[in-house]
Amino acid sequence: MKKRKCCCNCCKDCHPPKPPVSDSRCEFAKNEICGNIEQPCDGSWVEYWSALGIPSKLSGSLVVFNGSDCTINIRGKINGRLTPLLTVNQWGQSKSVTVNGIETIEIQCIQSGKKETCSGRYCLTIQYPVLCEVEKNG
Numbered sequence: 001m002k003k004r005k006c007c008c009n010c011c012k013d014c015h016p017p018k019p020p021v022s023d024s025r026c027e028f029a030k031n032e033i034c035g036n037i038e039q040p041c042d043g044s045w046v047e048y049w050s051a052l053g054i055p056s057k058l059s060g061s062l063v064v065f066n067g068s069d070c071t072i073n074i075r076g077k078i079n080g081r082l083t084p085l086l087t088v089n090q091w092g093q094s095k096s097v098t099v100n101g102i103e104t105i106e107i108q109c110i111q112s113g114k115k116e117t118c119s120g121r122y123c124l125t126i127q128y129p130v131l132c133e134v135e136k137n138g
Helices: none
Strands: 021-040 042-050 059-066 071-078 081-088 094-100 102-110 117-137
Touching (some): 059 071, 081 094
Antiparallel strands (some): 071 102
């Protein structure tokens, strides 16, 4: 079977038109959310932050400070799945992580010393697009 050779002067299907290229330019909102951690060292998970009613994917950086003898575990819902994020086991220690698609932050305290209550601090800096313009080039 012979393949039909196509020349650009006789055939419109040789090179279909390219779709226009879009450049999306967005303005971003940036929020810093901080709070104190104060909960029993009993292994239960406590939700400290959640995103509600934001249509865009959030990206953010989380910093957690451990101010007690307890081990602090942090997990978050990332793109719909609960995901372990950090473990901060020493008093006075801070750890941080940056994630894309963050929806919630939960903290669990495990007793590792004599103290029955864990304490500390978390700060979450998030950003998300709020106003986007699309320019078509082509």
